[in-house]
Amino acid sequence: MRRLLLALALLAAWVPLALAVSSPSEMLPDPAQEQRAREIGRQLRCLVCQNESIEDSNADLARDLRHIVRERVAAGDSDAAVIDYVHARYGDFVLLRPPFNLLTAALWGMPVLALGGGLVAILLLRRRGAAPEPVPLSPEEQARLAALEKDAAQ
Amino acid sequence: MPMTSRRMLMLAPLGLAAAGGVGFYAMLRGLGTGGYDPHGVPSVLVGRTPPEFSLPPLAPSGLPPLASADLQNLEGPVLVNFWASWCVPCVVEHPQLMQLKRQGVPIYGINYKDKPEAAMEFLTRHGNPFDRLGRDEPGRVAIDWGVYGVPETYFIDRKGVIRWRWAGPITPEVLEQDVRALLRHYA
Secondary structure, eight states, rough: OOHHHHHHHHHHHHHHHHHHHSSSGGGGGGGGHHHHHHHHHHHHHHHHSSSTTTOOOOOOOHHHHHHHHHHHHHOOOOOOOHHHHHHHHHHHHHHGSSOOTTTTTTHHHHHHHHHHHHHHHHHHHHHHHHHOOOOOOOOHHHHHHHHHHHHHHO | OOOHHHHHHHHHHHHHHHHHHHHHHHHHHHHHHTTTOOOOOOOOOSSSSSOOOOOOOOOGGTTTOEEEESSOOOSSSSEEEEEEEOHHHHHHHHHHHHHHTTOOOOOEEESSSHHHHHHHHHHHHHHHOOSSEEEEESHHHHHHTTSSSSSSSEOTTTTTTTEEESSSSSOOOHIIIIIIHHHTTTT
């Protein structure tokens, strides 16, 4: 049973490989490092096909960049240092998660703006929909009301 | 609610729609004129000096090799052109490079991921526009430059600063509109 589970676990770990790094010769011998390299690669855009990460792409340049990522990881670079290495060469475009700066402020701010705008609209609409508070009765009106109630009771 | 703020509230969606329309129009116009390219990867090197590198020569061509030291303290602006014999757009841009060479503009070539024999045959067949030629068979120098396809051309001023990068072939239009203006400006 344990063997079966182990085999299944191994299989689960191997399936994504078929999609991404095509040849075993590309992989790092240390599974932990290979895992890190793959995580890093998923954050980097393939500049040729543009809607895929370099881990998913078959383009030559993506293969070269995968190679560089593994080289840097094997050399002991931190994840941030590896990403910086590629970012320094290809700019913000290569990052699948765009950094927050003046140019991308609208992009990152949009969900907050949309949500906040919606909330404000809901609040305003609710306030308008609610009936206005009745004006309290003047002493004369109160006296008349009391008289009327007295009449009705008799 | 006061009248003015109520009017503002009614105008806000209209204002938003108008701003969106203006933005969309600007994008479409940019797509038409080439000023806006959503697939273009802007070069981080513009305004900076090229990265350090040293490439071997293409031996049979007899041309001197290329290193970053050759791109400092220049007599005038130079073009650095990444190309390959297997690249079809490179054939399209070649006549423009030859024209620039005839007019005395120095072009330094970097032969990207190519076989020496194939590169040599390309130059024999189409002519040699290069004053220097380095071979980047592994493509690592190209990655240091942020190259993401061939051909790619960089304009370097006499101080060795990269002023312009063109990804794709230098068509006659690009030559007339962009390269000529740069040559005049940085002459």
